[in-house]
Amino acid sequence: MTLNYSISGGDFASAGNASSAVKSILKQLNIDNGTIKRVVISLYEAEVNVAAHADNGTITVDIDNVSVKMVICDSGPGIPDIELAMKEGFSTASAEVREMGFGAGMGLPNIKRNCDLLNIKSIPGEGTELNIEILLNQAKPTER
Amino acid sequence: MHHKYWIMELNRIVNILDAKVLAGKDHLSREVAHAFSSDLMSDVLTIPGKDVILLTGLSNIHSLRAAEMADINQVAIVRNKPVSQEMIDLAEQNNIVLLSVDSSLFRASGMLFSEGIKPLF
Ligand SMILES: Nc1ncnc2c1ncn2[C@@H]1O[C@H](COP(=O)(O)OP(=O)(O)OP(=O)(O)O)[C@@H](O)[C@H]1O
Ligand SMILES: [Mg+2]
Numbered sequence: 209m210t211l212n213y214s215i216s217g218g219d220f221a222s223a224g225n226a227s228s229a230v231k232s233i234l235k236q237l238n239i240d241n242g243t244i245k246r247v248v249i250s251l252y253e254a255e256v257n258v259a260a261h262a263d264n265g266t267i268t269v270d271i272d273n274v275s276v277k278m279v280i281c282d283s284g285p286g287i288p289d290i291e292l293a294m295k296e297g298f299s300t301a302s303a304e305v306r307e308m309g310f311g312a313g314m315g316l317p318n319i320k321r322n323c324d325l326l327n328i329k330s331i332p333g334e335g336t337e338l339n340i341e342i343l344l345n346q347a348k349p350t351e352r
Numbered sequence: 353m354h355h356k357y358w359i360m361e362l363n364r365i366v367n368i369l370d371a372k373v374l375a376g377k378d379h380l381s382r383e384v385a386h387a388f389s390s391d392l393m394s395d396v397l398t399i400p401g402k403d404v405i406l407l408t409g410l411s412n413i414h415s416l417r418a419a420e421m422a423d424i425n426q427v428a429i430v431r432n433k434p435v436s437q438e439m440i441d442l443a444e445q446n447n448i449v450l451l452s453v454d455s456s457l458f459r460a461s462g463m464l465f466s467e468g469i470k471p472l473f
Contacts, residue, residue, distance in 0.1 A: 224417035231420070245423055249397055252421045256414075309393035309410045309418070318398055 209233075213267040215258045217284060220308055223259035226267050227252040237271065239344060246322040247276050247342050253315040254280040254338050260305045261285065262336065275324070278340045286332040294320065294328075358468035359385045362426060362449055365405065368467050369453045369460055371428060375440045376449030384426060388472040389461045393418040401425070404472055405464075409457050411435055416442045416450070425449065430457045 211233065213226035231248045251267070258265035262284025270277040287293045294316050301311025320326050325341035362380045366373060373380065385403040390396055391410045401423030408415050411433035419427050420442070427443070428451040429435055435452055443450035453460050465471065 221413055224414070224421070227421055228417070241423065245401070245421070248421045252417065253397060308412060309391060309396075309414050312392055312394035314394040314398065318394075321398075 209271045211267075211269040211271075213269075215255055215265040215267065215282075217258060217261075217263040217265070217282070220256075220259050220305075223255045224252055226255055226269075230269055234271070234276070243276075243342065243344055243346075247278075250319045250322045250340050250342065251278055251280070253319050254278070254340070256310055257315055258282045258284070260301055260310060273344070275341050275343045278338075278342075280338040280340070281335065282337075283335040286334055286336055287328070287330040288332045290328050290330060356468055357385075357470040359383050359403070360467075360469070362405075364467075365426075365428075365464065365469075366451065368463055369428060369451065369455065371451040371453045374435055374450040374452055375443035376426075376447060379425070379447060379449050382425065382449065385470055386472045387461065387464050387469045389457055391457070396424070397422055399424075399472060405469070407453075407457060407460050407464075409433065411439070413438055413442065415439070416446070416448060419448055420446045427451070428453050428460065430455060430460050 227248045234244045262282035265282035268279045292298055296317045297313040299311050299313035305311045323340045324343045327339040330336040362382050384405050387405045388399055389407040391408055393414050396418045404424050405426040406419055406424050407428045409430050411429045416439050426449040430453050432454050
């Protein structure tokens with residue numbers, strides 16, 4: 209099953225709509241709650257990042273018997289130093305984003321913690337592509 | 353100090369906090385064991401959700417979106433911050449009990465702690 213969504217940068221109110229839709233679909237598919245949580249937390253962090261840091265984005269979610277694969281692709285400023293962006297606490301978020309309760313530099317590390325495979329490609333000045341894969345039926349030890 | 357922790361129904365939490373119930377009136381017999389207080393949704397997205405009530409001073413749509421994603425089924429907005437209809441609708445859609453509390457984040461947290469709600473960390 210393949211699902212497609214779009215996100216517009218700066219549209220903070222709508223960030224989370226795709227994650228919410230994916231959550232109800234995964235529930236209907238009877239996927240266990242722990243896995244659903246890992247998927248939707250990862251996707252929500254990525255959605256908020258597009259709204260907070262980029263211009264426009266698309267989301268593709270692919271679900272099969274083995275895993276959930278998500279591609280979040282945006283046009284925007286890109287990430288010049290991915291290693292630095294992955295460090296907990298690093299953030300370039302605006303005051304506006306912080307007022308919304310975000311911008312602690314915790315999102316990308318949290319995606320990493322929740323997923324089984326994360327790949328970030330970015331071209332400064334053009335955009336960013338996140339590839340996230342979460343295996344089904346594999347509880348992670350970080351889960352409680 | 354010896355401190356005893358209790359699992360309690362949301363009904364009791366509503367009484368302790370003298371809270372207004374804005375959404376989820378049908379779920380007040382749900383049991384809660386833990387509380388977590390934060391205005392930072394980045395942080396909320398890292399916690400285990402089960403049996404937790406979130407106390408927060410952040411009153412916007414993302415207080416509820418973050419709760420939804422983190423499987424947190426009860427949220428108390430402190431200091432009587434205005435709560436939008438959109439927030440109430442989103443809470444109802446997700447069976448989240450949404451409370452409004454007059455007390456500050458510190459006072460509300462202290463009241464639940466002294467009545468035996470266990471800190472998440
Ligand atoms: N899609 C993106 N486009 C451009 N820059 C990004 C993107 N995603 C992340 N970044 C950069 O990486 C930094 C770290 O991202 P991360 O999600 O970890 O933290 P944050 O979004 O700043 O805060 P938080 O996630 O805690 O709300 C961001 O501050 C930003 O500089
Ligand atoms: Mg982020």
